[in-house]
Structure formats: C-alpha cells, structure tokens
Amino acid sequence: PNQNPVKLEPSWATCEGDHIVYTFDGYDWDTIDTWKQPGEQAVWRIDVLQPGQYSVILSYGCRPQAAGGVLEVSAGPSSLQHTVQATATAEQFARFPAGVLHLEPGQQRLSVRILRGTGNELMRLNAVYLQRIGVRS
Numbered sequence: 001p002n003q004n005p006v007k008l009e010p011s012w013a014t015c016e017g018d019h020i021v022y023t024f025d026g027y028d029w030d031t032i033d034t035w036k037q038p039g040e041q042a043v044w045r046i047d048v049l050q051p052g053q054y055s056v057i058l059s060y061g062c063r064p065q066a067a068g069g070v071l072e073v074s075a076g077p078s079s080l081q082h083t084v085q086a087t088a089t090a091e092q093f094a095r096f097p098a099g100v101l102h103l104e105p106g107q108q109r110l111s112v113r114i115l116r117g118t119g120n121e122l123m124r125l126n127a128v129y130l131q132r133i134g135v136r137s
Helices: none
Strands: 006-008 014-016 021-023 031-033 041-048 052-061 070-075 078-083 094-103 106-116 124-132
Touching: 052 070, 052 078, 070 094, 094 124, 106 124
Parallel strands: none
Antiparallel strands: 006 124, 014 041, 021 031, 031 124, 041 106, 052 094, 052 124, 070 078, 070 106, 078 094
16 A cells, blocks of 8 residues: 555456457566557556556567557546557566556556557556655655
C-alpha cells in the first residue's frame, strides 16, 4: 500500500483478445506478448488507496520493425495514449514514460489496449509502474 511506485506484474493481468498471452519466463522476464490487433488488452484489477495523479511507466521490449503502434492506458474515466518505441530486441526491456493518469479511490480496472498495431507482435510488456506524483519514494 505504501509502495511508490507500484509495479503491476504481467502475471497479475487478465489477457483479452485472440493473440495476446502471458508468458512465464522466470518472474523478472515474464511478459504479455503476441498481441497485434486493435482491441487486444491486458487488464489489472487495482485498488487505489490514495487518489491523485500517477505517472505511468511501461517496461517493454519491441523489435525495431514493430515500433510505431499506439496503446491506450486507461483506468476509470482517465486515459492516455503511448506510441510504442523500439528497443534493440523484443527481449531487451526499457522503461518508457507513457503519461499521467488521474486515479480515483477504490477498486477499478486498469487496461493497456492496442489502438493501432503494425501487423506484427506489438511489443512484450514486462511491467506497468504507477508513480504517485508529488509523493517521495
């Protein structure tokens, strides 16, 4: 509850769509992957104890030829869009600031959904970090 940032693990998500899957690879290397079509999404059930502004950081790997797709991250009425950037390989993860969400208190769904893909696997999502703004770690 007092963690800042909070790390949302891939294994905690529900995958929705024809291609998207969770792949176990030793915890630190787990991913949500093979997603490629608009509407495919990963959904976490979260319980927001402290409402406010949260910076969203996505940790993922993306092959250079697959970069350029667009994701929507949303929770409640708040949403943001992120253009997927390339890493050296799909297995080399980097953290990318995606934007800011306003989170209301209580239980809700946080989703990461493809808005526009590139026809191939969009990326391999390794974690979602929520960093409450204005609070020291």
